Amino acid sequence: MRVSVNGKSKKPHRHKSVTETFAFRAAVLAFYDTHTMPKLVDTFWSGIELRSKAYTTKKRVILRWKTERSRIESMAASSKTANQKRFRRTGAAKTLSGDAEQDILDWVMALRSHGMPVLAKMPHLEALDIAQ
Incomplete structure (x- = not known):
């Protein structure tokens, strides 16, 4: 619980998901080419234990990245987009008159x-x- 100036406390945010950059995703996929999934998770996310719910979730995320590999590698290859976490197609955020x-x-x-x-x-x- 956080302490407030007025004496009221506020619960901390429970949102814990983290979005990785395209460069990080490409590095994970390159490591996965030569290593097993448990070794990969232990190397990049050392706090996650094998056979835990977090491990299963991370494995699912990595396998999804594997299906999107070509787009991830093309984004990681450009210095302009390598540190981005998401990609929105051109015109997706335009407002109409x-x-x-x-x-x-x-x-x-x-x-x-x-x-x-x-x-x-x-x-x-x-x-x-x-x-x-």
Whole structure:
């Protein structure tokens, strides 16, 4: 428990997950090519015991990285992106202008007036097309 100025205490945050950089992930995958999973976990995360829930979780994470290996290695190869922890595609974080949002609304209303069902994914895809 943390002590406060007013005498009230606040519980510490329980969020414990850590996101690794692309360079670290590439180093882990390179080490995994020549070593076993228990040796890998012991080398990079020495506090995790074999046959624990944390070990199983870390093993699952490493195997997921293995499936994404080509993207991880390409990100780690660039000095610009090697220290990043996440990658967002270009255009994924753009905000649309009011006119663009009105265009999407008009498009949805036109589809509905013709009797076509509008799925939840359709305005999302239309917004991505407009953003590009």
